[in-house]
Structures are given as C-alpha cells and as structure tokens.
Amino acid sequence: MSEKIYFNFQGPWSxxxxxxxxxxxxxxxxxxxxxxxxxxxxxxxxxxxxxxxCIEMKGQFFHSDLxxxxxxxxxxxxxxxxxxxxxxxxxxx
Amino acid sequence: MNMNSEKSELKVxxxxxAAAISAVLCRPDxxxxxxxxxxxxxxxxxxxxxxxxxxxxxxxxxxxxxxxMNTVTAASAAGARVFTATSxxxxxxxxxxVLAASGARAPVVMVNVNRETxxxxxxxxxxxxxxxxxxxxxxxxxxxxxxxxxxLVIMAYRLAEDYDIQVPVMxxxxxxxxxxxxxxxxxxxQKSVDDFLAVLKTQPERTKLVPGQKLGCGAHGILxxxxxxxxxxxxxxxRAKDKFEEISLDFEKQFNRSYGGQIEEYRLxxxxxxxxxxxxxxxxxxxxxxxxxxxxxxxxxxxxxxxRPFPSEKIIKALKGKKCAGVVDRSxxxxxxxxxxxxxxxxxxxxxxxxxxxxxxxGIANTDITKINVxxxxxxxIAGAKGENVPEVTWISYDKDLKxx
Amino acid sequence: MADKKKKKxxxxxxxxxxxxxxxxxxxxxxxxxxxxxxxxxxxxxxxNDIVITGTPSCSAxxxxxxxxxxxxxxxxxxxxxxxxxxxxxxxxxxxxxxGIDGTVVCFNGDGTAADIGFGNLSGAAERNEPFVYICYDxxxxxxxxxxxxxxxxxxxxxxxxxxGSNERGKNLRRKxxxxxxxxxxxxxxxxxxxxxxxxxxxxLLKAKEISKKGFCFLHIFSPCPTGWGMPTDTGIEVCRxxxxxxxxxxxxxxxxxxSFTKEVKKPKPxxxxxxxxxxxxxxTEEEIEVLQKDVDYEYAVLKQLSLLDQECPLPD
Ligand code: SF4
Ligand code: SF4
Numbered sequence: 049m050s051e052k053i054y055f056n057f058q059g060p061w062s063x064x065x066x067x068x069x070x071x072x073x074x075x076x077x078x079x080x081x082x083x084x085x086x087x088x089x090x091x092x093x094x095x096x097x098x099x100x101x102c103i104e105m106k107g108q109f110f111h112s113d114l115x116x117x118x119x120x121x122x123x124x125x126x127x128x129x130x131x132x133x134x135x136x137x138x139x140x141x
Numbered sequence: 142m143n144m145n146s147e148k149s150e151l152k153v154x155x156x157x158x159a160a161a162i163s164a165v166l167c168r169p170d171x172x173x174x175x176x177x178x179x180x181x182x183x184x185x186x187x188x189x190x191x192x193x194x195x196x197x198x199x200x201x202x203x204x205x206x207x208x209x210m211n212t213v214t215a216a217s218a219a220g221a222r223v224f225t226a227t228s229x230x231x232x233x234x235x236x237x238x239v240l241a242a243s244g245a246r247a248p249v250v251m252v253n254v255n256r257e258t259x260x261x262x263x264x265x266x267x268x269x270x271x272x273x274x275x276x277x278x279x280x281x282x283x284x285x286x287x288x289x290x291x292x293l294v295i296m297a298y299r300l301a302e303d304y305d306i307q308v309p310v311m312x313x314x315x316x317x318x319x320x321x322x323x324x325x326x327x328x329x330x331q332k333s334v335d336d337f338l339a340v341l342k343t344q345p346e347r348t349k350l351v352p353g354q355k356l357g358c359g360a361h362g363i364l365x366x367x368x369x370x371x372x373x374x375x376x377x378x379x380r381a382k383d384k385f386e387e388i389s390l391d392f393e394k395q396f397n398r399s400y401g402g403q404i405e406e407y408r409l410x411x412x413x414x415x416x417x418x419x420x421x422x423x424x425x426x427x428x429x430x431x432x433x434x435x436x437x438x439x440x441x442x443x444x445x446x447x448x449r450p451f452p453s454e455k456i457i458k459a460l461k462g463k464k465c466a467g468v469v470d471r472s473x474x475x476x477x478x479x480x481x482x483x484x485x486x487x488x489x490x491x492x493x494x495x496x497x498x499x500x501x502x503x504g505i506a507n508t509d510i511t512k513i514n515v516x517x518x519x520x521x522x523i524a525g526a527k528g529e530n531v532p533e534v535t536w537i538s539y540d541k542d543l544k545x546x
Numbered sequence: 547m548a549d550k551k552k553k554k555x556x557x558x559x560x561x562x563x564x565x566x567x568x569x570x571x572x573x574x575x576x577x578x579x580x581x582x583x584x585x586x587x588x589x590x591x592x593x594n595d596i597v598i599t600g601t602p603s604c605s606a607x608x609x610x611x612x613x614x615x616x617x618x619x620x621x622x623x624x625x626x627x628x629x630x631x632x633x634x635x636x637x638x639x640x641x642x643x644x645g646i647d648g649t650v651v652c653f654n655g656d657g658t659a660a661d662i663g664f665g666n667l668s669g670a671a672e673r674n675e676p677f678v679y680i681c682y683d684x685x686x687x688x689x690x691x692x693x694x695x696x697x698x699x700x701x702x703x704x705x706x707x708x709x710g711s712n713e714r715g716k717n718l719r720r721k722x723x724x725x726x727x728x729x730x731x732x733x734x735x736x737x738x739x740x741x742x743x744x745x746x747x748x749x750l751l752k753a754k755e756i757s758k759k760g761f762c763f764l765h766i767f768s769p770c771p772t773g774w775g776m777p778t779d780t781g782i783e784v785c786r787x788x789x790x791x792x793x794x795x796x797x798x799x800x801x802x803x804x805s806f807t808k809e810v811k812k813p814k815p816x817x818x819x820x821x822x823x824x825x826x827x828x829x830t831e832e833e834i835e836v837l838q839k840d841v842d843y844e845y846a847v848l849k850q851l852s853l854l855d856q857e858c859p860l861p862d
Binding site for chain 1: 556575578580582583620
C-alpha cells in the first residue's frame with residue numbers, strides 16, 4: 049500500500065484551486081474537424097455548441113484544440129455554412 | 142426555560158423534553174424535524190420553541206427522515222451547527238444518509254430514541270435500532286436518565302465539532318421508558334452552556350463548503366484515497382475516547398455533574414461480580430446492587446456510556462481480576478447466541494484473563510427489566526463466579542433453549 | 547482570402563457567456579454528449595460562485611472529484627441520489643441564515659429527479675427552498691447502462707424495456723416532470739434544451755435571481771447519444787427536433803403563470819423526431835401514433851395552462 053497522501057483534509061474534500069484533473073480526450077478522436085476558411089462567416093455556432101468548449105478564436109478564425117477535441121462532429125453538423133468537415137484521423141498520419 | 146437567567150433551573154420534564162431543551166441551549170443553526178414515535182415530542186417542542194422565538198435556527202420541516210439527515214449533513218458541511226432526532230424505522234429510512242454523514246466527517250448531532258426495529262413493526266422499547274447500525278462510523282453515546290440526556294447532548298457537540306474529532310455523534314436513550322417519563326432535571330443556564338461550548342471557537346476552523354471557494358466535498362475516494370480516508374476516520378474514532386474523558390471532566394467543572402467518561406463504574410472497586418449494561422435499565426440495576434451490597438455481596442455495575450468507539454481499554458481495566466460478568470443486552474445479535482454487547486466484550490476475553498462472561502438478553506419489545514429480573518441475573522452471575530454450570534446465554538423473560546423453538 | 551477581412555457576426559447567445567468555463571478541457575463524458583455542453587453552460591451563464599451538488603450519475607465522475615482532486619473549480623457537494631434536494635436544502639438554508647451569497651444548484655439526472663429522489667424533490671418544492679434544481683433528462687438510467695426511468699417515453703428501447711417477441715420497448719408513458727413540479731406552485735419552473743441556448747440562458751439567469759426567494763426548477767432535455775443510439779454529431783439536432791415537434795415544448799411558469807417561450811407555429815409530426823433516434827427504430831406506424839397522442843395531450847394541457855390568467859404568487 050502506498051503511503052502517498054491524497055487528501056489534505058480529514059474528510060473527502062478536494063481543493064481545485066491549483067491543479068485540475070484532466071483526461072487525454074484528444075486521443076479518443078477518430079475524425080478531426082477541418083475548417084474551410086472561405087465558407088466560414090464567423091457566426092461562432094461551432095464554438096457555442098462544441099460540448100467540450102475547445103473551439104476558440106485563433107487569429108481570425110475559430111479552431112479546435114486537438115489536444116482535447118473528441119471528434120464528435122457537432123461543430124461540423126451545426127455550422128450553418130457547412131464550413132467544417134470531419135476528416136478521418138488516418139489521413140493525418 | 143428562561144433564556145436570560147444565569148442560574149440553572151430545576152424542572153420536571155420528560156426525556157424528550159430534556160433533549161429538546163438541550164438542543165436549544167446548544168444554539169443550532171439548522172434543525173430538521175420529522176416525527177416518529179417515541180421521538181415526536183422532541184420536534185414538537187423544538188417547533189414550539191422556534192415559533193415562540195426561543196430557538197433561533199433554520200427549522201426545516203422535512204418530508205421524511207432521509208431528508209432530515211441529508212439536510213443537516215449538508216448544512217453541517219457548509220459550516221452549520223445542526224440538530225435532528227429520530228428513532229427506529231426513521232433511523233433505518235435515513236441509513237444511507239447516516240453513512241454519508243460519517244463519510245463526509247460532518248459533525249452532526251442527532252438524538253436517537255431507541256425502539257425495536259427489524260421485521261416486526263413494534264412500537265416498543267429496545268436497542269435494536271442502535272445495534273443494527275452500529276458500524277455506521279458515528280460516535281454513539283447512551284444516556285441513563287433525563288438529566289444525562291440533557292447533559293450528553295451538550296457534550297455531544299463538544300465531541301462532534303472538536304477539530305481533532307469531526308465525527309457525527311448520536312445520543313441514544315430508551316424510548317418509552319425515558320422518552321415519556323417525567324423526572325427532575327436541572328436545566329443549566331444559557332450562559333453556562335455557551336461557556337462550555339466556547340472552547341470550540343478557539344480551535345482552528347474545520348473545512349467548510351463556501352460558494353466560490355474552489356473546494357468540494359464528497360469525492361470518489363478511489364483505491365488508496367479511499368483507504369486513506371477510512372484510516373483517518375478510524376484514527377479520529379480512537380482519539381474520541383480520550384477526548385470524551387476530557388470533555389466529561391470539563392463538564393463536571395462547569396456543571397458539577399459527573400457520570401464517568403466512556404464507562405461509569407458503579408461500586409466496582411472491590412466487586413467480584415459485575416453486571417455490564419447500558420441505558421435506563423441501569424437505574425434498576427443500581428437499586429438492586431445497593432440492596433445486595435447491604436447483604437454483603439460484592440457486586441458492581443459497569444455502565445457503557447460510549448458504545449462507539451467501544452471503550453475496550455476502559456472495560457479491560459475495570460473488569461480485570463473480577464470473577465464473573467453478566468452482560469445485559471436489550472437487543473439481539475442475529476446469528477450469534479449472546480447479545481451484541483456481550484459478543485463485542487468477548488472479542489477481548491483474552492485480555493480479561495479468567496473472567497467468566499455470561500449473556501443476558503432482556504427488555505426487548507418493552508418487556509420490563511424488573512428488579513426480579515435483575516436479581517435473577519445476579520444470582521446466575523454469582524453461580525458463574527463459583528464455577529457452577531450456568532448457560533452462556535439466557536433470555537431472562539423467555540427462558541427456552543433456542544433448540545426447542 | 548487574406549486581404550478579405552471578415553466581420554464577426556457572433557450569435558447573441560455569446561453575450562450570456564459572462565463567466566469562465568470552470569471545467570478542465572478533458573473530462574470523460576461520451577463524445578458529443580449534450581450533457582457536457584450543459585454542465586459547462588450553467589456556470590458560464592450563472593457564474594463560478596455557484597455551489598453545485600451532484601449525485602452518482604453520468605455527471606458524477608465529473609462533478610465530484612477523485613482522490614482529493616477535482617475536474618473543475620466550482621464548490622461542489624457530492625450527495626446520494628435519494629436525498630439530493632434535501633442536501634441542497636441544508637446548504638441553501640445555512641447560507642441564507644449566515645448571510646452567505648451564492649446560488650445552490652442541485653444538478654441531477656431524471657433518475658434522481660423523477661424517481662429515486664422524487665419525494666424529497668417534491669418536499670423541497672413544497673417548502674419553497676431557496677435553490678435551483680436542474681434536472682437533465684436523458685430519459686433513463688444511463689450511467690448504469692441505459693435502464694428505463696419514469697421519464698422514458700412510450701416505445702423507447704432500454705435494457706430493462708427491451709424489444710423481443712413479448713415486449714416492444716416501454717409500454718408505459720412518460721412522467722411529465724416539469725408540469726408536476728410547476729404544480730407545487732413554486733415561483734419558477736421552466737423547460738429548456740441545448741438547441742435553444744439563448745432561451746436556456748435567460749431561464750438560468752431568471753432562476754438565479756428568483757432562487758434567492760424560493761424554489762426554481764429547470765427541466766432540461768438532454769439526449770444521450772450512447773444510450774439512445776444517435777450518431778455523436780446529432781445531439782443538438784435531436785434537441786432542436788424535440789422542440790419543433792412539441793415532443794419537448796419550451797415553456798416557463800412564473801408564480802404559476804404559464805407561457806411558451808418558443809411557440810412552435812407548425813409543429814412537425816413526431817415521426818421526424820423518432821427517426822433520428824435508434825431507441826425508437828422498432829416502432830410501427832401505430833406505435834408512433836401512440837407517442838404522437840401522448841405528445842399532443844401534454845401539449846394541449848400546456849396550451850390550456852398558458853391561456854389562464856391566474857397567478858399564484860407567494861405573499862412577501
Ligand atoms: S468535433 Fe466535437 S469536440 Fe471536436 S471541436 Fe467539434 S464539436 Fe468540439
Ligand atoms: S459555425 Fe461554421 S460558419 Fe460559424 S464560425 Fe463556426 S465554422 Fe464558421
């Protein structure tokens with residue numbers, strides 16, 4: 049049995065002020081959202097609906113953070129201009 | 142109850158009344174109220190005190206006992222001093238929340254008015270409700286009379302909320318016998334109770350759930366984290382033993398009343414034979430002991446006041462060198478022949494040396510533990526001390542061999 | 547392209563996201579689960595100083611910490627499903643007494659809200675406790691592996707209402723949780739979903755305000771891609787279709803005054819919703835008609851309620 053201390057408290061309290069738990073959800077992805085900047089009208093719906101809130105304005109356009117993007121495709125489906133397409137990860141190997 | 146008086150007052154009140162007044166004197170922030178026989182009078186009284194301004198607290202008239210325990214536990218985690226009371230099936234209905242409270246190490250104080258529980262719906266006295274949940278991680282204190290009910294509730298707050306303890310405390314007393322019986326009770330002044338509890342304010346603050354503080358309670362403590370929390374909990378339970386001795390001494394200084402600490406030793410010093418018991422039956426037992434002492438019999442009583450944590454060290458010290466102990470249980474340990482407290486006592490029989498231990502089961506479902514019953518127990522214990530052949534377990538009021546039933 | 551500067555035309559709902567998303571970016575909801583959008587949306591709109599309570603459920607691993615660490619920066623309290631609303635009661639009452647500011651948000655699935663914790667939810671509503679109860683309704687016990695709940699709709703296939711020679715999914719109708727709670731005469735009850743985020747945000751803000759005085763209940767439609775058999779990208783689309791077919795109408799009741807916050811002019815037939823979700827794929831035309839009738843009935847009741855003039859505010 050390890051003697052590591054997990055809880056800094058008597059009870060099951062967790063202090064989230066400094067460090068957060070975080071999963072490597074980017075590794076779940078089988079498809080990747082790819083943006084066609086020509087079509088994008090910068091409405092932001094992709095960023096608004098992305099369940100994990102990993103789409104942010106980078107430079108002039110909205111881009112997904114591929115460290116966390118699960119590849120669900122919600123952004124692509126909700127984009128009113130069909131500016132995002134889901135491309136199999138294999139193509140980026 | 143005169144809230145401003147600096148003097149204590151003598152009153153004739155029921156055990157339930159004593160519990161309610163005591164709760165008021167401890168100034169809880171949040172009180173959850175739900176009725177059940179024989180506890181109902183407590184929450185009626187508290188509601189009355191609240192309506193008339195004597196109790197300044199958030200009074201939550203919940204939708205069931207489960208809600209009562211959940212409400213006070215969360216309030217406690219947020220930093221409140223809390224109170225609630227229950228009995229029997231009510232205790233069962235809140236069982237998941239009772240476990241959650243101890244897991245959260247929330248210093249809840251609850252009164253449980255003992256009543257029979259499993260299976261047969263009996264509106265009658267017995268400690269079976271307490272026994273059925275004894276491994277819930279709470280501290281259990283057991284009162285003998287109304288005065289002690291009042292006093293134990295006050296001591297319970299000192300214990301539960303102590304920074305070194307932070308474990309919920311349940312104060313038990315016998316339903317019907319104590320709940321409804323009116324006795325003379327000295328009600329301490331508000332100031333003296335405030336003074337007694339003021340020590341808690343000098344301690345470091347316990348962890349509290351505050352909005353925006355980035356702190357959470359109720360984590361999944363998986364694997365080692367879980368083991369770690371369990372270990373901490375057990376350590377706190379161990380610390381609670383000495384802490385309760387300390388608190389009992391402080392209490393005596395403040396209020397001039399003393400009961401002993403984890404156990405009360407009644408005429409035990411030179412005793413050769415001992416009855417081990419808890420709760421209201423101890424009054425009767427003490428009377429019989431006094432009578433038998435007149436006749437020259439060396440007999441004493443060991444009264445268990447703290448049942449969780451179990452006062453093993455104290456019991457070993459008190460019983461060492463005695464000849465025979467009869468343990469009286471007002472409950473059953475299903476699957477074991479002896480009563481529950483007897484089973485637990487036997488777990489350290491090696492340390493007790495040659496002591497012979499007998500189990501007496503009596504007083505379940507309101508059957509009175511009369512003087513005659515106690516005399517019977519004593520004569521069997523004497524026989525045991527002499528090495529005569531006495532049954533290991535005797536149901537005093539229903540003496541049949543289990544094989545015959 | 548490079549010289550052609552585009553102008554941002556952000557949707558209005560962005561104005562409502564006033565606060566930081568307090569969650570870690572990588573949390574373990576299934577890909578595409580609207581519930582993940584929901585848990586992030588609530589503090590984005592209501593603020594990070596809410597106290598959130600969670601129960602064992604799909605959201606539990608994320609709302610509650612593990613081994614002394616947490617997935618988010620909110621104050622949270624983990625409770626059992628049986629007493630979720632009572633725990634929130636304890637927190638809210640003490641904060642009220644101690645004069646501590648902060649909204650308590652009791653965040654639970656339909657299993658807790660409509661079933662195992664329904665009694666104490668009803669109790670808290672009756673006592674008008676000062677907190678916000680959010681039920682995310684994914685129409686079943688998803689975390690334990692897709693079992694039927696009392697909000698599972700007619701015909702839906704779950705692991706306890708399977709489809710076989712003797713059974714054709716759930717042959718009972720769903721409980722209308724929002725209406726039931728509104729009938730407690732609480733100051734605020736509303737429905738919302740993830741396709742209509744502006745509507746949802748307004749309701750969250752209203753609830754935050756009103757909860758200072760009394761109980762607020764939000765019933766959120768939150769489809770489960772994994773449990774319902776939906777492609778991961780269709781979560782929002784299914785929400786939208788549920789609104790457009792009146793399967794999940796968007797309404798609110800303030801002090802007992804009902805109104806639709808989105809009247810669907812020409813509701814689409816339920817068929818169009820049903821076909822998006824595999825849990826209904828076995829249904830015949832007749833069976834779909836049963837579901838349609840149920841939806842029509844619930845809508846008709848709401849319609850009548852919305853026409854009433856009466857209110858039932860609590861005296862101050
Ligand atoms: S694929 Fe899903 S997770 Fe990835 S950016 Fe789009 S919406 Fe977000
Ligand atoms: S939804 Fe489509 S058009 Fe709108 S910002 Fe995102 S990519 Fe551009």
